[in-house]
Amino acid sequence: MAITFAQAINKALHEEMKRNKNLVCFGLGINDPLRFFGTTKNLKEKFGDERVFETPTSENAMTGVGVGMSIHKNPCVMMHQRLDFFLLAMDQLVNSAAKWHYMFGGQKSVPITIRLIVGKGWGQGPTHSQSLQSWFAHIPGLKVVMPSLPNDAYNLLKSSIRDPNPVIFIEHRWLHEIEEKKILIKDSKKNIGTKLLNKGRDLTILSYSLSTIEILSMKKALFDNNVSYDHIDIATLKPLNLNLLKNSLKKTKKLLIVDTISHPICSIGSEILSQVFLDKKIKLKKNPILISLPDIPTPTSFFYTKDFYVSKKKIFNSIEKILERKLRYNLDLNEIHDVPNKNFKGPF
Amino acid sequence: MKKNNFYKEIYRLQKTIRLTENKIAKNYKKYKMRCPTHLSIGQEAVAAASGLALKNNDISISYHRSHAHYIAKGGNIKKLFAELFGFKEGCSKGVGGSMHLIDVKKKFYASTAIVSNSIPVGVGIAYSLKLNKQKNIVCIYIGDASLEEGVFYESLNFAIIKKLPVVFICENNFYSVYTHLKDRQPKDREFYKLANSLGAKGYRLRQNNPFKLFKELKKINEKVRKNPFPHFIEIKTYRYLEHCGPNDDTNLGYRTNSELNKWKKNDTINFSANYLVKKKIMTKEKILKLDQEVKKQIDSDFDSMKRLRSPKFKDIMKLTYR
Numbered sequence: 001m002a003i004t005f006a007q008a009i010n011k012a013l014h015e016e017m018k019r020n021k022n023l024v025c026f027g028l029g030i031n032d033p034l035r036f037f038g039t040t041k042n043l044k045e046k047f048g049d050e051r052v053f054e055t056p057t058s059e060n061a062m063t064g065v066g067v068g069m070s071i072h073k074n075p076c077v078m079m080h081q082r083l084d085f086f087l088l089a090m091d092q093l094v095n096s097a098a099k100w101h102y103m104f105g106g107q108k109s110v111p112i113t114i115r116l117i118v119g120k121g122w123g124q125g126p127t128h129s130q131s132l133q134s135w136f137a138h139i140p141g142l143k144v145v146m147p148s149l150p151n152d153a154y155n156l157l158k159s160s161i162r163d164p165n166p167v168i169f170i171e172h173r174w175l176h177e178i179e180e181k182k183i184l185i186k187d188s189k190k191n192i193g194t195k196l197l198n199k200g201r202d203l204t205i206l207s208y209s210l211s212t213i214e215i216l217s218m219k220k221a222l223f224d225n226n227v228s229y230d231h232i233d234i235a236t237l238k239p240l241n242l243n244l245l246k247n248s249l250k251k252t253k254k255l256l257i258v259d260t261i262s263h264p265i266c267s268i269g270s271e272i273l274s275q276v277f278l279d280k281k282i283k284l285k286k287n288p289i290l291i292s293l294p295d296i297p298t299p300t301s302f303f304y305t306k307d308f309y310v311s312k313k314k315i316f317n318s319i320e321k322i323l324e325r326k327l328r329y330n331l332d333l334n335e336i337h338d339v340p341n342k343n344f345k346g347p348f
Numbered sequence: 349m350k351k352n353n354f355y356k357e358i359y360r361l362q363k364t365i366r367l368t369e370n371k372i373a374k375n376y377k378k379y380k381m382r383c384p385t386h387l388s389i390g391q392e393a394v395a396a397a398s399g400l401a402l403k404n405n406d407i408s409i410s411y412h413r414s415h416a417h418y419i420a421k422g423g424n425i426k427k428l429f430a431e432l433f434g435f436k437e438g439c440s441k442g443v444g445g446s447m448h449l450i451d452v453k454k455k456f457y458a459s460t461a462i463v464s465n466s467i468p469v470g471v472g473i474a475y476s477l478k479l480n481k482q483k484n485i486v487c488i489y490i491g492d493a494s495l496e497e498g499v500f501y502e503s504l505n506f507a508i509i510k511k512l513p514v515v516f517i518c519e520n521n522f523y524s525v526y527t528h529l530k531d532r533q534p535k536d537r538e539f540y541k542l543a544n545s546l547g548a549k550g551y552r553l554r555q556n557n558p559f560k561l562f563k564e565l566k567k568i569n570e571k572v573r574k575n576p577f578p579h580f581i582e583i584k585t586y587r588y589l590e591h592c593g594p595n596d597d598t599n600l601g602y603r604t605n606s607e608l609n610k611w612k613k614n615d616t617i618n619f620s621a622n623y624l625v626k627k628k629i630m631t632k633e634k635i636l637k638l639d640q641e642v643k644k645q646i647d648s649d650f651d652s653m654k655r656l657r658s659p660k661f662k663d664i665m666k667l668t669y670r
Contacts, residue, residue, distance in 0.1 A: 024479070050479055056509070061468040061502030068472020071457070072407075073480055091499070095462050096469060102667045104450045104458060105441030109670035140668045164670040 003183055006176040008150035009039040009115075011183065012157040013077065017047050023161065024069060026053045026062065027079035027115075036079060037117070037176050059085055063092035066112045071100065075111035077161060081348070083116040083170065084127045097166040098141030109164045113157070118172045118261065120210070120309070121338030122346040125300035131209075131261040134268050136168045137238040143167045144238040145193075148212035150180040152195075152235045172210040172261060173348070174340035193236025194244045200228030203322060204248040206272065207258040208234045215258055218312060221329040227319065237268055242275055246282060254322050255288035260310040264292040289318045306337050354400060355629045356638070358558050359620045361396035363639060365416045366617055367646050368425055372415075372432065373594035375650070381432040383445035388416035390588035391519060393558040393616035395420040398517050401565035402487055407455045407477075409470040410489040412447045413519075413587070414459030417489050422454035426649045436659035443664055463524075464490065464497035467516075471503045474512035478576065485513040485572050493524035495539060496532055501546070504578060508547045513576035515569060516543075520584045525591045526602040543580035551581045558616050559623065586611035 003011070017023050025043060027036070031054050035041045044052040055062045059080070066076040080086045086093075093114070101109040118131040137144045145160055145167055147153040153171070160167035197216065198205075207215050212233045222229065230248040234240070249255055255276065259269035269290045276282055291310055299308055313331060320327050336342075369387045376385060388395060391413070399420020402408060410417040419425060424439065431438030432446055440448050447461035457473060460466045470488035477484050494500045495518070507514050518539055522529045540550030553564055561583070568579055588608065590597035598605045624630040630638075 058502030060499045064468025065472035068469040069476040072473045072476035074476045103444045103448045106667050
């Protein structure tokens with residue numbers, strides 16, 4: 001039976017809550033009528049409202065409460081329907097969660113997983129659509145995970161919850177309805193941060209989160225054009241393991257980084273470029289390209305966002321530029337740029 | 349604790365804190381303890397009374413001026429000294445310094461440096477105690493400036509709706525660094541009333557008689573233990589030395605000598621010593637002997653630092669993650 005990304009999250013939460021009686025889940029809207037985009041369905045019914053609870057609209061305090069619970073006896077999963085609101089909790093994230101194990105000499109760690117949802121389209125605008133994974137990745141003491149497919153969401157959420165360290169788990173809202181045929185259970189202790197989604201010779205395409213889905217949707221067109229490419233998805237951004245990428249680049253010598261949900265400056269994309277550039281064993285034949293959002297905040301208007309977001313055309317054009325040849329492709333003219341699918345009617 | 353024994357214990361604790369802090373102040377000027385250090389001299393009564401009013405398995409958590417709270421919960425003094433010197437034998441392996449103290453065994457869970465940062469952490473521990481059906485309470489030390497941080501209100505609100513076993517001890521020493529309360533909060537504000545109006549149980553207690561303070565706090569703690577609910581206690585107190593460091597600072601002009609001397613005249617350690625004699629709980633000689641005993645221990649703990657060796661940077665390279 002097919003399973004969506006949201007159902008995969010839900011399945012992982014149920015299994016971990018059952019497995020660890022001390023695990024606690026909380027967040028504003030966790031028990032709302034839609035159950036947090038369907039990801040927290042039946043959790044409260046199964047595990048009770050002491051372990052699955054609604055919170056006051058107090059992002060900073062509740063993050064600190066999570067730190068307190070998790071250094072005592074109760075690891076936590078905390079969740080925010082939009083990442084942007086979590087910015088109110090930077091003191092507790094950066095000065096408490098990330099530092100605790102280190103600054104108290106390794107005596108207590110903070111097993112907290114923080115789920116952050118990133119919005120896009122339907123006028124989410126400047127303060128409901130920020131994808132700040134590179135901020136979090138900058139802080140020693142945090143881990144950052146950003147899966148793109150239901151299987152990775154399931155397995156990585158489970159390993160994040162079992163991780164004794166704080167993990168920022170970022171879900172792009174447009175991924176929640178993405179389906180895979182079935183869940184393959186992996187050993188959650190293993191690092192399943194990066195994987196090869198397509199194998200080829202001429203080009204390496206690196207992506208994560210929603211960008212990966214965009215590349216997957218272009219698979220047939222690329223195949224029809226005889227583009228032979230490695231497609232690497234990185235779901236664990238911190239710690240960042242680039243072995244798979246580097247090995248691929250030794251073969252293809254051409255790199256396209258598709259980071260369509262992030263601004264370009266000090267981003268995951270620019271970090272990867274810098275690590276590739278600093279590695280003397282890698283000799284690229286062509287200048288690599290980093291596709292990202294423009295360095296301005298997200299506009300709200302339907303008309304502006306059309307040019308703000310990265311189009312498939314732009315990705316095709318970048319591939320043409322690297323490969324130095326024209327590609328033939330049809331763009332779906334019915335596709336609307338600001339919704340994940342035709343059924344999506346907002347509001348968030 | 350045997351009946352009446354608490355008198356002696358409170359006095360001993362006050363004296364231990366004072367002499368420890370004096371020792372640090374005196375030696376700080378040798379520039380071997382190289383971290384921002386906020387001394388508690390003048391504020392010992394609150395720490396001693398509140399620390400002893402807790403049970404061993406109760407948990408306390410504090411802020412940047414926390415040496416006294418750490419010691420009052422039984423925190424290891426040798427490890428405190430070592431932490432200030434930056435040795436790996438320190439309570440936080442020398443990584444945290446004066447503002448990041450911990451003694452897990454004694455259930456002193458942490459002190460942290462950012463104003464009000466440890467408040468929600470303490471509340472979270474209290475929620476965890478409740479989930480685990482433990483009968484212990486959490487004592488959260490805060491200062492007057494904490495009431496100016498949003499997270500105080502956020503955390504208290506959560507503690508109230510979840511009926512958590514927390515006691516906030518608010519040490520109001522009137523200054524946030526050099527800035528007086530009158531420049532930071534409305535003139536007529538009473539902290540305990542503010543806490544009451546939010547829905548907590550607010551109290552205003554005094555430090556002048558530490559024994560009385562102890563009994564009052566003990567009573568409140570037992571109430572919280574029996575019927576978990578956040579209680580907020582304001583106690584006015586005063587630091588004798590500068591905000592951060594070992595010196596007198598009245599020369600800076602932000603506070604007056606007469607204000608400082610008024611508090612010094614009512615020094616709570618002198619009060620306790622006189623009280624013990626007056627009530628015939630201890631003789632002058634016995635007190636003197638106790639003082640010497642305390643001093644000898646602190647001197648020997650401090651001297652033992654000479655035997656410690658500088659730690660290696662590589663020891664902390666893998667400390668960021670568990």
